[in-house]
Amino acid sequence: MLTLTDNAADIVKKIAESVPESDQPGLRISEAEPGVEGNLTLTPVPAPEPGDKVVDAGGARVFLDNAASELLGDKVLDAQVDPDGSVQFGLGQQA
Numbered sequence: 001m002l003t004l005t006d007n008a009a010d011i012v013k014k015i016a017e018s019v020p021e022s023d024q025p026g027l028r029i030s031e032a033e034p035g036v037e038g039n040l041t042l043t044p045v046p047a048p049e050p051g052d053k054v055v056d057a058g059g060a061r062v063f064l065d066n067a068a069s070e071l072l073g074d075k076v077l078d079a080q081v082d083p084d085g086s087v088q089f090g091l092g093q094q095a
Contacts, residue, residue, distance in 0.1 A: 002055050002064060002072045003094060008079040009060035011087055015044050016061060022046035026054075026061030029068040040068055042089065 004012065012027045019025035024047040032041040048054055048063035055062040064072060075091045082088060 001053070002062065002069075003076050004055065004057040004060060004062065005076060005078045008077045008089070009057045011079040011081065012057075012060035012062060015087070019044050019046050024048070024061070026063050028052065028063040028065070029072065030065040031067035034067075038071065040071070 015027055016025035026045060026048065028043045028045045028048070029040055030043070032039045045063065048061075049065070052063040052065055053069045055064065062077070072091065074094050076094050078090045078092060080088050080090075
């Protein structure tokens with residue numbers, strides 16, 4: 001299952017806090033275009049969709065649709081904030 005670095009967990013929590021009026025917010029990773037492997041989108045959402053796999057890393061919640069779950073099952077999600085404030089996510093192999 002996907003794991004998160006401490007940096008990614010902190011950033012995911014901050015992004016999720018921006019979702020209004022939700023008690024289960026998180027970041028959803030889903031297939032951006034069905035049938036195009038590796039084409040994923042990240043979206044702050046108020047709750048997981050039915051069938052999503054939920055990754056909870058110290059309160060940072062990431063929801064994965066089936067395609068993302070299969071693709072990212074052995075990956076580590078990392079993140080950093082650039083000087084201009086934009087967030088960059090990256091993937092690595094689990095050790």
